[in-house]
Amino acid sequence: MPKVQTVRPLHPTTVSPRVLGAAFGVVATLLLLAYLVAFDQGAVSQSGMFLHELMHDGRHLLGVPCH
């Protein structure tokens, strides 16, 4: 059995270039989702007023600036 020299995390997640690339895509997608919920304002809406009004109460209660 090899001798352990340092305390290391039980789950040392591996970060390969492939994981980095996937993470980039995932973060971009999730930020777009958060934008649609929280920042797609009526005045300059990219998706129309319907989504804005549907999620309007959530926007105010999540602390995001609104009209």
Place this chain on the structure above:
Amino acid sequence: MSLTQSRTAPTYGVLLLRGLLAGLIAGLLAGAFAYALGEPKVDAAIAIEEAAAHAEAASGAPAAEDHHGEDALVSRHGQKGGLFLATALFGVAMGGLLATAYTLLRRRLRTEHDSHAALGLAAAALLGMVLVPFVKYPPNPPAVGDPATINQRTISYLSIVVIGLAAVWAAVIAARAPHAGAADWVRAAAGLGGFLVVVVVGYVLLPNIDEVPETFPPSLLWNFRVTSLGTQVTLWAALGLAFTALLPRSASSEAVTGRGRTESVPV
């Protein structure tokens, strides 16, 4: 050694799915909190807005644009259902970001316990993305705020979110700066100092926004802000706990032997 590690380290895909699920759970819980405690305050604020709009119409002035009234695109009833959609989708987004941050940063977080790492990341997000922005730009109910300034308010808000996260990062860097063997209180003080420097600079540089009309009831404003904070704290607390609970446990047997081995090593 590398064989053991690759077997015990969960893949990004596994962590991401669990983060998204934890986010869905947290979003629905936050939605329930907001529905029970927040909606009455939103209703009260909209009632004030409508009363003002009617008074304006009666006095002959052109009616202000109103997307809460009877001719609204989405009824108030629909908006209350939409509240759950909004918190659930926002929770899913934050859950995925938390899982991604965990994947990318886990090895840099100096704790032996994965649960400490996950909870620490959620706490960092709560501090940087919720508490720091709340103090500078406390949330407002409907009927407060000038539509003409929405772009400026959005940019300022996003700036303080970024500054809040940067402040947490600065705290970690500062806490690690003292030489090895430094006392805990020295590290804590350094971390607090790093955090405060960034936050204070951000607070001073960003513009002040105060658009609350003098006629708006102060107690309603206060109660709305507290419920909004409660909604966000519910979301992040539930997200941190749910993600930690869902962390893969495949390494539990490794954990026992691992701990046994590391104990014999002086650190």
